[in-house]
Amino acid sequence: MKLKINGEIKTIKNSYEELVLENLLKNLGYKPQLVVVEVNGEIINPKVWMNTKIKNGDCLEVVTIVGGGSYS
Numbered sequence: 001m002k003l004k005i006n007g008e009i010k011t012i013k014n015s016y017e018e019l020v021l022e023n024l025l026k027n028l029g030y031k032p033q034l035v036v037v038e039v040n041g042e043i044i045n046p047k048v049w050m051n052t053k054i055k056n057g058d059c060l061e062v063v064t065i066v067g068g069g070s071y072s
Contacts, residue, residue: 003054003057005062020051034065036063039060040059
């Protein structure tokens, strides 16, 4: 399966009949509680990641939330 993830074409080997978003994110090493995900231009609510099927050719943008800042 070929997906475009953050602008890069990636080939994903899928051992499941259907690939769902939550499993894909875990397999790619993302921590689900620290990312926002857009699939084909639509931001996906984390509550429906297990029901969101990923298909060959889908385009994903995964944004990692990073804490930080300075204290003065």
